[in-house]
Amino acid sequence: MDEHLADVLSDVVPLPAIELQLLDAQGCRLAEDVSSEVDLPPFDNSSMDGYAVRTADTAGATEQYPSVLTVIGEIAAGAGELPKVGPGQTARIMTGAPVPPGAEAVAPVEWTDGGSGTGKAADAMTAASTSASSGASEEVRVLRPVTEGAHIRRRGSDLSAGERVLEAGALLGPTQLGLLAAIGRGTVRVRPRPRVVVLSTGSELVEPGEPVGPGQISDSNSYTLTAAAQDAGAIAYRVGGVPDDAAVLRAVLEDQLGRADLIVTSGGVSVGAYDVVKEVFAEYGEVDFRRLRMQPGKPQGFGRIQGTPLLALPGNPVSSYISFELFVRPVIRTMMGAPDIHRPVVRAVCTAELRSPAGRRQFLRGWYSSADGEVVPVGGEGSHLVGALARANCLIAVPEDETSVAAGRTVDVVLLTG
Ligand SMILES: Nc1nc2c(c(=O)[nH]1)N[C@H]1C(S)=C(S)[C@@H](COP(=O)(O)OP(=O)(O)OC[C@H]3O[C@@H](n4cnc5c(N)ncnc54)[C@H](O)[C@@H]3O)O[C@H]1N2
Numbered sequence: 001m002d003e004h005l006a007d008v009l010s011d012v013v014p015l016p017a018i019e020l021q022l023l024d025a026q027g028c029r030l031a032e033d034v035s036s037e038v039d040l041p042p043f044d045n046s047s048m049d050g051y052a053v054r055t056a057d058t059a060g061a062t063e064q065y066p067s068v069l070t071v072i073g074e075i076a077a078g079a080g081e082l083p084k085v086g087p088g089q090t091a092r093i094m095t096g097a098p099v100p101p102g103a104e105a106v107a108p109v110e111w112t113d114g115g116s117g118t119g120k121a122a123d124a125m126t127a128a129s130t131s132a133s134s135g136a137s138e139e140v141r142v143l144r145p146v147t148e149g150a151h152i153r154r155r156g157s158d159l160s161a162g163e164r165v166l167e168a169g170a171l172l173g174p175t176q177l178g179l180l181a182a183i184g185r186g187t188v189r190v191r192p193r194p195r196v197v198v199l200s201t202g203s204e205l206v207e208p209g210e211p212v213g214p215g216q217i218s219d220s221n222s223y224t225l226t227a228a229a230q231d232a233g234a235i236a237y238r239v240g241g242v243p244d245d246a247a248v249l250r251a252v253l254e255d256q257l258g259r260a261d262l263i264v265t266s267g268g269v270s271v272g273a274y275d276v277v278k279e280v281f282a283e284y285g286e287v288d289f290r291r292l293r294m295q296p297g298k299p300q301g302f303g304r305i306q307g308t309p310l311l312a313l314p315g316n317p318v319s320s321y322i323s324f325e326l327f328v329r330p331v332i333r334t335m336m337g338a339p340d341i342h343r344p345v346v347r348a349v350c351t352a353e354l355r356s357p358a359g360r361r362q363f364l365r366g367w368y369s370s371a372d373g374e375v376v377p378v379g380g381e382g383s384h385l386v387g388a389l390a391r392a393n394c395l396i397a398v399p400e401d402e403t404s405v406a407a408g409r410t411v412d413v414v415l416l417t418g
């Protein structure tokens with residue numbers, strides 16, 4: 001198994017970096033160091049709705065003896081032209097609006113009478129509407145002293161022009177994309193999310209929702225694998241079930257190769273009579289088929305068809321999913337330039353006895369609780385048990401040379417959610 005993983009990964013390199021629109025870059029890794037060309041905030045601005053004042057004008061102000069100032073204007077967020085605030089003057093100012101020349105601080109509207117002329121502290125809500133309707137040439141009473149810089153968000157206090165704000169390799173989530181937008185970047189250089197085409201093979205497969213005839217089953221692997229590819233960070237395209245028919249499989253491959261960085265298939269890799277998958281892959285490139293000392297997931301195929309990497313996974317649903325987690329996920333994450341390509345492995349105490357075939361590394365499904373450091377086996381070992389698989393959050397790994405594990409022993413657990 002380890003040899004197979006190493007062989008698969010030896011053929012995979014990170015995708016070349018491209019410039020993407022910000023929202024298309026979500027979940028990608030940065031391929032450049034990003035420095036800001038601007039200060040943030042870009043100008044001194046108010047953090048409160050209130051009045052831009054000169055501090056000397058408010059010295060000693062109290063509710064009983066307020067400072068009475070002349071309101072010379074109103075500054076909304078986005079204002080370009082600013083009034084100059086002289087001695088005895090003030091300008092009404094909104095949150096985010098530029099602090100006008102002459103002003104040294106902002107008195108929140110609650111520290112004033114809101115221009116009501118009553119000398120009573122303004123209720124911020126009513127003061128806003130009173131002041132807006134009564135025009136700019138009025139007086140306001142400031143009821144307490146305001147210190148230099150109060151309620152002003154200084155230019156460059158968040159970050160300065162020239163400062164490196166994100167480093168190559170950083171994962172772009174909502175806050176990193178927001179930061180890029182805040183410094184005025186419309187596009188960014190990243191390693192793109194790989195485009196993964198998922199197709200399942202088998203003439204017994206029926207599209208979920210369609211009637212299921214005798215001997216047929218609903219195609220579940222293509223859903224599991226497409227969702228798992230998305231979960232790994234890929235852009236995944238699900239191609240429905242392809243029958244065991246060489247002409248149809250050829251046509252599907254021709255159609256899909258153009259948009260694939262990676263092709264993942266399920267089914268047809270064992271020793272069955274309908275070797276359509278192996279036959280068609282052989283026509284398009286080189287795909288090796290192997291039998292690994294693991295369970296589930298014994299038969300595996302990997303290689304390239306027309307230059308595109310391909311992993312051919314076994315058809316049994318649990319086998320294909322576990323193969324994906326152990327082999328395909330690291331490939332996708334290598335292509336993305338992610339540092340953590342594997343699922344995390346922890347040690348946990350197994351609550352029940354386990355049995356395992358000699359000479360095969362077994363991956364049993366389990367429920368791991370980090371609080372107890374324990375893992376409880378879920379369901380049996382059969383590779384068709386999708387019910388139990390959906391109730392599991394981890395895989396319990398039993399080494400090749402062990403045929404049983406006593407309850408209470410410590411085991412390796414592969415977490416499927418980390
Ligand atoms: N004589 C032998 N028979 C088998 C061997 C073996 O060594 N010798 N290996 C077994 C193991 S292990 C596995 S795993 C499977 C792998 O078989 P294939 O990859 O060829 O897969 P299929 O035969 O097409 O399907 C196996 C099983 O899975 C069901 N299946 C397939 N595709 C889907 C799908 N998209 N959604 C849901 N279920 C699917 C299929 O109906 C079969 O039941 O071979 C063993 N046999």
Ligand code: MOO
Binds near residue numbers: 294295319383
């Ligand atoms: O090894 Mo197969 O993958 O068990 O079901």
